[in-house]
Structure formats: C-alpha cells, structure tokens
Amino acid sequence: MRTRHPDPPTRTSLLDAAEELMLAKGFVATTVDEICAAAGVTKGSFFHYFRNKEELGKVLLDRFSQRQEARFLEACASIEDPLERVMTMIDTAIAGSRDPAGKGCLVGTFAQEISETHPKLRQICELCFERLAAAVARDLVEAKERHAPDAAFDAAALGDFFVALGQGSLLLLKTTGERAVMERNLLHFKGYLRSLYGK
C-alpha cells in the first residue's frame, strides 16, 4: 500500500535524483525532464508532487539542511564544554569532506545562482547559514567567557567565519577537485581557535 503519504517512493526518488543533479550542475541548469529521467518517472509524476521547480528546490533545501543539522547534533549533543563541542563539529565537517558520498552543499550551490532570481529560496539559504553560524557563535561566545574572558577578540564573528571557510572550501573542492582542501582549511581553523582560547 503506497497510498497514505508519509513518503511516497516516487517522490523520494525524484528528490534524490534532483539533489544529485543539482549538486553537480546547480538549480538552473538542471531541468525537470532530466530529473524525471534520472528518477525513472515521467513529468506527470513530478508535477503531481511539486507545484513547480521552485517548490522542489524549497523542499530539497529543507530536507538537506535538516539532515545536515541532525548530523551535527548527533555528534555534539553529548558534549558539554562549548569549545569541545565546536571542535567536534569541525571534526564532523572534516569527516564529511572525506566521505566521497558528500558531494557538496546544496545551500551554497543554490545561494550563488538564485539569490537574485528566487527570493524565497535565497531566504531559506540565508536561514540555513544563519542557524549554523549562530550555533557556532553561541558556543564560542560561551567558551570565551569560560576559557578566555579577558582576551580581545570578536567571538561572535567566528560563526560566520566558520560558515564562510566551509563554503569557500567546498567551492574550491568543486573547482579544483582536490578533496583535501576542506580538511587542511578546517585544521587551520582549529589551530586558530586553540591560539585564541589559550591552547
């Protein structure tokens, strides 16, 4: 019985196919027909489940960011020291970059090309970035109070720093194909944090 809808397989396969294609070629260059072909269904199905291409993008973005957030949460939830928590998050990101299945970040891919043309998608991307940055910033601000209360640096800004460094590394990876970039950059970031928080 595939009637009642937690998750119709056709819809899921459409989402999976779209995600893979769009991670590689972006939102605009990926056509609905391509997605349907890759998913092994026809356009009728596509427009049965999604009002239009933009809505697919929205759903895809939500699904992607939710997964990502769950991964981070799972890795860090049990750690109570805020600095340790951030360090573990960085390690999680490094591990993700090693995994050949992790082909990039949908949020970054979308943000580049549709921020001017699809305001709604842009807003979702902004929210995703903001949530991640805020989580890191919160921990690092708390860690500063705890470990280095007298130091003079802007801990709150390090959330954006982390997001930017990660997204930039992914862009470099996509362009050069050199998988190790992300890891090297994040290790430098860890070094920076250690220097800020007194080893």
Next chain:
Amino acid sequence: MRTRHPDPPTRTSLLDAAEELMLAKGFVATTVDEICAAAGVTKGSFFHYFRNKEELGKVLLDRFSQRQEARFLEACASIEDPLERVMTMIDTAIAGSRDPAGKGCLVGTFAQEISETHPKLRQICELCFERLAAAVARDLVEAKERHAPDAAFDAAALGDFFVALGQGSLLLLKTTGERAVMERNLLHFKGYLRSLYGK
C-alpha cells in the same frame, strides 16, 4: 567605421552588461537577449563579437581576473617584506569589499554552476584561484623562513585558506546582504597570521 582593432565600444558595452548581469544571476540564468538589451544592441552584434555564449564567458573571466590581479599587484608591488605584502593584500581585499561597486567575484560565481557543464570555463576558474593562492602561499612560506622558522604549521596551505575564506565570505554577502562579513572574516585572518608569525 568606429575604432578598428583595439576595443569597439559595442563589444565593451556587451562585456560590461554581461558582467553585471552574471554577477547577479549567474552564467546560466543570464540570457544573451538580456545582455543585448542591457547593452542596447541586437543579437547580431553579440554573435559578431563572440562565437557563442561560452566564449563570452571566457573573455569575461579573463578580463575580470586580469583587473583583479592588477589591483593586488599595484597595492603590494613596492613592499618587500612577504608578511607585510600579504597583510596589504588582505587590506586591499577588505577595501574592495567596502566599495559598493565591487559586487562580487565572477570566478566564484562561475565556478559553482559551470564546473560540471563547461569544462573549459571551470579550468579558467581553477587557474585564477590557483594563481592567487600560490602568490599568497609563496609569500607566507618565505615569511615563515624569515620570521618563524621553527614553528610547526603548514604555511603553504594558507593560500587556499585565504581564497576559500574570501570566496565563502562573498557567498555569505550575496546571501545575507550583510556587507561587513568579508571585513570581519579577513580581520580574523589577519589575527591568525599575527598569532602564527609571532605578532
């Protein structure tokens, strides 16, 4: 007859229009018709000057990166200390991010969306990134020999670090519209360099 060889104004206005549009909407989403309309010429002219849209992209990319490189060179050429040179480069980048005319980086914009679909353009982007990263890395390696020969960090990797941080910051800027991100992130980077090279 207008100017002969050097730089027909029609061609230049096509390039200018294309650059502005593509910085905002990307390569794929910007249509040739749009470019022509913005430049105030017809499609016939476009295809008189460019074999196809991809060639326009190539020319645009070359022009953009050449300009950028000239700006950096002008700012740093006279400085002989390698660490000072990098610091000045960072300041130049910060200054560029303050200027409302600097609307982003074509290389980063293109790299995201065409790395899978237009191998030639991807290669140009890769080269641009590599040249910048290599310049920074060279200086920082030399600076390490000079200022911190015994420290244990990977100076060569800092070239990619700088490029990634810059590109990521531009992505954040595009997504959130918050212009100050680039400056905050690059200031943190300067702080990191100071900590590595012994203030």
Next chain:
DNA sequence: ATTCTCATACCAACTGGTACGTATGAGCAA
C-alpha cells in the same frame, strides 16, 4: 578625385530545439 572592392560593424527576422507547465485520463485502492 572618383570609383571599385572588400573587410568590418551592426541589425531584424527567423529556426530548431527545449524548458516549464497543463490537460486529461488510466489503473488501482478504499
């Protein structure tokens, strides 16, 4: 100087293909 030639600069209309989206109905479960 006048005319002929030819390359460059530009334009308007069109073509083939493709993209998104719709109309409609078949198959099946409840």
Next chain:
DNA sequence: TTGCTCATACGTACCAGTTGGTATGAGAAT
C-alpha cells in the same frame, strides 16, 4: 464511486544560434 497515483500528449514561451542582409570606411585602381 471516489480519490490518489502516475502516464501520455500537448501548449506556450523562450533561448542559443543562424541567415541574410545594410552601412560605413579604408585602400587600391583608375
């Protein structure tokens, strides 16, 4: 029957690129 799932077939718009021109000016021939 009724409603959900999915397919076939089509419509409309638009996009990259082409065709077939016109206009202008440089240089050579006359």
